[in-house]
Structures are given as C-alpha cells and as structure tokens.
Amino acid sequence: xxxxxxxxxxxxxxxxxxxSKTLVSEKLAACVQIVGPIISTYTWKENIERTEEFILxxxxxxxxxxxxxxxxxxxxxxxxxxxxVVPILxxxxxxxxxxxxxxx
Numbered sequence: 001x002x003x004x005x006x007x008x009x010x011x012x013x014x015x016x017x018x019x020s021k022t023l024v025s026e027k028l029a030a031c032v033q034i035v036g037p038i039i040s041t042y043t044w045k046e047n048i049e050r051t052e053e054f055i056l057x058x059x060x061x062x063x064x065x066x067x068x069x070x071x072x073x074x075x076x077x078x079x080x081x082x083x084x085v086v087p088i089l090x091x092x093x094x095x096x097x098x099x100x101x102x103x104x
Contacts, residue, residue, distance in 0.1 A: 003088040003099055006058040006068055008081050009040060015077055016054040022075060023058060028068050030102035033057040061103050062087070 006029075010016045013034070020032035036054035043049070060068055069083050088096075 001062050001087040001089070003091070003096060004060060004062050004065060005086045005088060006060060006065060007084045007086070008056050008058070008072055008076070009038075009053040010056070010077070010081075011051055011053050012077075013054055016056055019056060019072060019075060023060075023068060023071065026071070027102065027104045028064055028071055029058045029060040030099045031059045059088075059099055061099070064103060067104075 008019070010019065013036075016034045016036075020029075020034060023029040023032055034054050034056055037052045038055055039050060040053045041048065041050050058068060065085055072081055072083060
C-alpha cells in the first residue's frame, strides 16, 4: 500500500484550514478536503458530548503518516485529535501519480 487517506476533525473551520494549508504547503499531503459541518456524538471524560465539527480527508503517502500525525498533534487544538488511517487500495494511475508527485 503506497497511499492512504487520513481523517481528523476540528470544531472550527479556521483550525481545519490551518491544518490543511500546513500539510499541503509542507508536502506532507497532496490534498486535504474539508467536509462539514458534521455532528459528532462521542464520550469524552465520562460525558456524552455532541459537537459540530469539520472532517479533514488528508490524501498522502503511507510512509508519511507518522510525520502527518506528528504535525497534526503540534498544531491541532484538541487534547486528543482524531487520527485514523485508511488505505487507498486502488485508483486511477494518473491520480495516484499526481499524489506521488505532490508529496515528499
């Protein structure tokens, strides 16, 4: 597996845009899509929370995921940001080549 999609969420669009711009400008991701707002319901510190959030879909190389996670933790406002990695099993040759060219 050469490529992955990483997901994270933020409460504020400003934070989503900051993370997106940082990852793309540092070539840790070829593309970051911001989707939302969405409603997230989850347990945090023994309370059920409901928060309006934005989800980031981060397209990158598998071998960059550790660097992406480190960078997200450095700039993300959450104490425990979501970091989920999903493999890209297949895709168009042209698109995957574009991903390859636009990441470190």
